[in-house]
Amino acid sequence: xxxxxxxxxxxxxxxxxxxxxxxxxxxxxxxxxxxxxxxxxxxxxxxxxxxxxxxxxxxxxxxxxxxxxxxxxxxxxxxxxxxxxxxxxxxxxxxxxxxxxxxxxxxxxxxxxxxxxxxxxxxxxxxxxxxxxxxxxxxxxxxxxxxxxxxxxxxxxxxxxxxxxxxxxxxxxxxxxxxxxxxxxxxxxxxxxxxxxxxxxxxxxxxxxxxxxxxxxxxxxxxxxxxxxxxxxxxxxxxxxxxxxxxxxxxxxxxxxxxxxxxxxxxxxxxxxxxxxxxxxxxxxxxxxxxxxxxxxxxxxxxxxxxxxxxxxxxxxxxxxxxxxxxxxxxxxxxxxxxxxxxxxxxxxxxxxxxxxxxxxxxxxxxxxxxxxxxxxxxxxxxxxxxxxxxxxxxxxxxxxxx
Numbered sequence: 110x111x112x113x114x115x116x117x118x119x120x121x122x123x124x125x126x127x128x129x130x131x132x133x134x135x136x137x138x139x140x141x142x143x144x145x146x147x148x149x150x151x152x153x154x155x156x157x158x159x160x161x162x163x164x165x166x167x168x169x170x171x172x173x174x175x176x177x178x179x180x181x182x183x184x185x186x187x188x189x190x191x192x193x194x195x196x197x198x199x200x201x202x203x204x205x206x207x208x209x210x211x212x213x214x215x216x217x218x219x220x221x222x223x224x225x226x227x228x229x230x231x232x233x234x235x236x237x238x239x240x241x242x243x244x245x246x247x248x249x250x251x252x253x254x255x256x257x258x259x260x261x262x263x264x265x266x267x268x269x270x271x272x273x274x275x276x277x278x279x280x281x282x283x284x285x286x287x288x289x290x291x292x293x294x295x296x297x298x299x300x301x302x303x304x305x306x307x308x309x310x311x312x313x314x315x316x317x318x319x320x321x322x323x324x325x326x327x328x329x330x331x332x333x334x335x336x337x338x339x340x341x342x343x344x345x346x347x348x349x350x351x352x353x354x355x356x357x358x359x360x361x362x363x364x365x366x367x368x369x370x371x372x373x374x375x376x377x378x379x380x381x382x383x384x385x386x387x388x389x390x391x392x393x394x395x396x397x398x399x400x401x402x403x404x405x406x407x408x409x410x411x412x413x414x415x416x417x418x419x420x421x422x423x424x425x426x427x428x429x430x431x432x433x434x435x436x437x438x439x440x441x442x443x444x445x446x447x448x449x450x451x452x453x454x455x456x457x458x459x460x461x462x463x464x465x466x467x468x469x470x471x472x473x474x475x476x477x478x479x480x481x482x483x484x485x486x487x488x489x490x491x492x493x494x495x496x497x498x499x500x501x502x503x504x505x506x507x508x509x510x511x512x
Contacts, residue, residue, distance in 0.1 A: 113143045113146075113149045113150060115133070116133070116140055116143040117143060117144060119132075120140075126140045126141060160191055161199045164188075164189060165203070168183055168187060168203060169203060169207065171183050171186060171187070172200075172203060172204055172207035176207045176209075180197045180200040180201075181193075183200055184196050219388070220255075220381075220385045221284075221286060221385055221386070221387065221388025221390075222253065222254065222286065222287050222288060222388075223252075223253045223254075223289070224250050224251060224252050224253060224282075224286040224288070224289055224290065225250070225251050225253055225331050226248070226249070226250050226289055227249050227291075227292065227332045227333060227336065228246045228247065228248060228249070228294065229246070229249050229260070229336040229339060230245075230246055230247070231244075231245075231247060231339070231344060231355075232340060232344065233344065233347075233349065235262070235349050235351065235352055236351060237455070237456045237457040238455045239457045239460065241457070243456075243457075245263070245264065245352060245355075246263055246265070246266055247260050247261065247262045247263070247339075247359070248260060248261055248262075248263050248278065249332055249335060249336065249339075250275070250278045250279075250282070250332070251331050251332040251335055252282070252286060252378075252385050253286075253290075253331055254384075254385045255381035255382045255384070255385035256331065256373075256374060256381070257282075257378040257379065257385065258332075258366065258367060258378065259281050259363065260359060261274055261277055261359075261360075262352050262355050262356050262359070264437065264454075264456045265416065266294070267296055267416070268296040268304040268305060268307065269399070269400055269401045269416075270296075271294070271296045272306060272307070272310050272397075272399040272400075273399050273400050273437050274437070275289070275310075276396070276397060282386070282389075283386060283392070284389035284391060284392065285314050285316050285391070285393075286389050286390070287316055287317065287389065288316065288317050288318075288319050289317070289318055289319065290328060291318065291319070291320055291321070291329075292320075292321050292329055293320060293321070293323070297318070297320070298318070298320055299320070303318070309397070309398065310397045310399060313393050313395070313396075313397035314393055314397065315390055338366075342366070343359065343362050343366075352456055400435055400436045401434065401435035401436075402432070402433070402434050402435075404430055404432050405430070405431060405433060406428065406431075407422055407427050407428065407429060407431050407444070408427070409427055411423070411424040411426070411427055411471060412461070413431065413442060413450075415433060415435045416435070416454075416458075417458040417459060418455050418457070418458065418459070418460045418461070418462060419461045419462065420440050420462045421461075421463045421464050422442050422444075422449055423444075423449040423450060423467055423470060424467060424470050424471040424474055425470060425474070429444055429445065431443065431444035437454065438453065439452070439453060439454055440452045440454050440462075452464070
């Protein structure tokens, strides 16, 4: 490399080729070639046939029919007996050429049009009532136009809790997007089917539900990128005492995050939210019916079950029908036109929540039941003169006495 540069410099200065060759101790032919070349000399290995070349047509044929076929299976099919790693490298080189292209269009989101919904599972166990730490889902909703994000931790992925969480986030947003975009979440729906209660919820909001098809990550990429951002920007260095503590910290952090400039829009979500909300639908005048709701006849143990936990009810309602309702925070039971039980909802599973007043009432009713009943004389106070019956039947009592 250095000789080549020196040869060209000396030749440019007018030094004869013979003198350059004698000065550098090289042949005149080397000098002539260096002066004639435009690039420094480099070693080029003469290409030779590869051991894989014989198998390449058959490998391409197999990949054309099944692009995801494992390299080990392909090696067995074509009879390869050489290096496994060398074969895998060549298959990896050919595989992209055989895959069918799946273009992804650039999506344009109009103001007020859509909000993307997703479940994010923070990589941290949150303490619940039992003291144990559990992995809980966070429902996240991002307005596609403004990129404004709201989120809340919920107890489970059941349809009841998902609808409760969606309604809470929409109230926080203050308006209803014209479309709510979901992936194939079991609690919302899959394919053409919808989970029980979802269609009524969407009908009350006057919005439409969009369930994405398989292999369509671009249509929900905004909210999914937010999930990765949460794990790198929100989670590090934080500790949580309870789900309520998590929600408080997360809400505070989102308030700051929504004021940061988004690279793709070059604007702050909180600023674009004004235009976004202006084109959204208003909240319904009548709230949708959401949450846990069922009717049951209260048994002797005077407990009802909600989401895997048992809650006590006024024992005076034993044997009667009661209506059980629950949201993310409270469990209520109504019967005979009045509230007969109210408890904070617990997020753990398999717990029994008891009101001490219900235990006292049950003890009173149990003692009353165990006491023998006082017999009642059905004929007491009902004695009547027999002559009243003679007169009723028209009998002359005086004649009967004379005879």
